[in-house]
Amino acid sequence: MPRSIPEMIRGNFKCDDIAKCILGLKTIDIDAYKVLVIKGPMTAESLGEILTRERSTAYRSLQNLMTSGLVHRETKTITEGGYYYEYKALEPAKLKEMVEGNIDDWYNKMKKIAANIDKEIMK
Numbered sequence: 001m002p003r004s005i006p007e008m009i010r011g012n013f014k015c016d017d018i019a020k021c022i023l024g025l026k027t028i029d030i031d032a033y034k035v036l037v038i039k040g041p042m043t044a045e046s047l048g049e050i051l052t053r054e055r056s057t058a059y060r061s062l063q064n065l066m067t068s069g070l071v072h073r074e075t076k077t078i079t080e081g082g083y084y085y086e087y088k089a090l091e092p093a094k095l096k097e098m099v100e101g102n103i104d105d106w107y108n109k110m111k112k113i114a115a116n117i118d119k120e121i122m123k
Contacts, residue, residue, distance in 0.1 A: 018099060022103060022106075023070070023098070025064060025068060026061070028053070029061045029064045029068075031051060032047055033065055035050050035051065036087060036089035037091070037092060041086045042087060043084055043087070044059040044062055044087065045058070047062065047087070068098075071088065072087070073086065073088070
């Protein structure tokens with residue numbers, strides 16, 4: 001992963017890289033999101049099996065995805081008693097809106113700071 005803006009500008013980035021950077025996600029989180037989009041809602045255990053990871057690893061990725069707003073969970077009731085959670089991904093078009101919104105917010109903030117950099121840097 002690049003360490004500076006010039007490095008990013010010169011780099012050859014993919015959508016996964018941008019989503020990870022802008023939303024603060026890891027590769028496993030992006031992989032989990034893709035599985036949920038393609039296969040539909042599922043439990044952490046099922047997701048772990050598909051990703052060939054432990055359920056706890058899948059659960060941590062799901063927590064990261066929920067924190068970023070890309071996944072939500074629904075409580076499902078078992079007829080014999082009890083419940084379980086099923087996780088559902090936000091549609092990719094909404095992911096695109098989130099990433100673009102975060103980029104716009106970041107750009108506006110940086111532009112504001114840069115407007116006074118000539119005065120502020122000398123303080």
